[in-house]
Amino acid sequence: MANKKTADLKVNLGKLKLKNPVMTASGTFGYGDEYSEFIDINKLGAVVVKGLSLKPKEGNPPPRIAETPAGMLNAIGLQNIGIDSFIKKKLPFLRQFKTPVIVNFFGDSIAEYVKTAKKLNAIKGIHALEMNISCPNKQAGWSIFGTDPKVTFKVVSEVRKMTDLTLIVKLSPNVTDIALMARVAEDAGADAVSLINTLTGMAIDIKTKRPKLANITGGLSGPAVKPVAVRMVWECYKSLSIPVIGMGGIISAADAIEFILAGASAVAVGTGNFINPEATVNIIKGIKSFMLSEGIKSIKDLRGSVKC
Amino acid sequence: MSRLFKASVSENKELIKNHYLLTLNPLKKIKKPEPGQFFMLSVDKGLDPLLKRPLSIHRLTGGNLQFLYRVVGSGTNILSEKKTGDILELIGPLGKGFPFKKTQKNIILVAGGLGIAPIFALAETLAKIPPPAPPVLLFQGARTEDEVLCIDKLKSIGIDPIISTDNGTLGEKGNIVSVLKKYLTRHSLPVNRYILYACGPEPMLKSLSSLAIKHKLKGYIALEQHMACGLGTCLGCVVNTIDGYKRVCKEGPVFPIEKIVW
Secondary structure: OOOOOOOEOOEEEOOEEEOOOEEEOOOOOOOOOHHHHOOOHHHOOEEEOOOEOOOOEOOOOOOOEEEEOOEEEEOOOOOEOOHHHHHHHHHHHHHOOOOOEEEEEOOOOHHHHHHHHHHHHOOOOOOEEEEEOOOOOOOOOOOHHHHOHHHHHHHHHHHHHHOOOEEEEEOOOOOOOHHHHHHHHHHOOOOEEEEOOOEEEEOEEOOOOEEOOOOOEEEEEOHHHHHHHHHHHHHHHHHOOOOEEEEOOOOOHHHHHHHHHHOOOEEEEOHHHHHOOOHHHHHHHHHHHHHHHHOOOEHHHOOOOOOO | OOOEEEEEEEEEEEEEOOEEEEEEEEOOOOOOOOOOOEEEEOOOOOOOOOOOEEEEOOEEEOOEEEEEEEOOOHHHHHHHOOOOOOEEEEEEEEOEOOOOOOOOOEEEEEEEHHHHHHHHHHHHHHHOOOOOOOOEEEEEEEOOHHHOOOHHHHHHOOOOOEEEEOOOOOOEEOOHHHHHHHHHHHHOOOHHHEEEEEEOOHHHHHHHHHHHHHOOOEEEEEOOOOOOOOOOOOOOOEEEEOOEEEEOOOOOEEEEHHHEOO
């Protein structure tokens, strides 16, 4: 048909090719199985799984979550089944889809990051790695991976040597200069950066005078953090030559488009999955209809096109 | 089949101050919930509150779902203002309900406050088991006489609860666990012929659990916890058990009573 309108949603992250820019944010989508009841996983740009470590982790004591205005605090503490269980019990399920699987992982030392990356690199059905250097709920001292530029450079460059998969570094917003941290990740060999992880926050029960989380502080996510996230994506986009994956409070196509205008090559939906398990596919549909109605042929034409 | 669905409010009736009975008419065919299972209900389309609220199923009437709830915060406050015809989005049924199908034992039900919501669901289901149905004994505790809910509904299914209230306005004065304790002592029940099902506030479940362990009484309790996803992915609703942290939304909300670490 001569008048057929098309919208090209394809994007690349390093070597990784995505059919559309919408991914799931680590820790909000489990290992995909629970959500396959609600959405067709084949429609997603990529699935990012719950953060994994070499050995299973128990996580933090409850209560682990508290709702706040337009957001939520969590202090799960990176509870996970460990890499071996993931490969054996969860990856076969994800392999049946035509959607790339991005494995989010972390370590408690540089050596552990390296060992984990090496192990994951050899597994069939894993298309990219996302290094979590930015969880706000780990023990004191751990935060240096994502907040001390020297340590960030070291851990990212060591992991880089271990893998030829697309390497994404997930950045912490709990820093003074996020663009600096993003440049450090790029210099250390990252193929992309993803941001933001949650913002450290706290909520108090005024009657008991106790923090609402057993961990005292937790990570704030949801629409409440979106303007902060958009600003940080924009700062990183201006400062980098590698792709930026934007996230933080995306619950609608309009939110996703805002991130893309700020410079995101791809976006991830996190807390939005909790509000509506169909959020990701609704956002993909919404981006497409926005592009068609605005006459935008390729999503690449939208990227970073905010007029400042 | 996706468990995400919309339902219209048939009725949202204030039974006593702050306590409501919500009747919803699902707009599509849904899976039949088991007693002890729950639904996530969206109370508002706005961003505050953001998350759906978990409510356990109270009753199935015709094709309708009934929930019994108390206004405790902003979410339930908004829910209490829903009018007939309003549309809510739900996910469910979720979690594991009370295991009871094969039980031939005498059944002890214990409900504290709003814990009667799922316990009534179980009592009503048990009452429908063709004879010889297992004998059911219900211990029901509340703060005041007003808050002893479901009495008429329980009578209609042949259950006359043993009641206690904190202020003594109905039944014995004191908490329901001490009433059960006296009952167990007085009747020296052969514990292996009994099974316990309970729901209520945490202090009640905690003392019930030590009583059950002391008397070697087996049973199940339904727990409550703040939830984000309700589906098992966020790991936000865990409870500590002797086998480690377990998700209230997935492995629960019903757990064997001896498994919980208080």
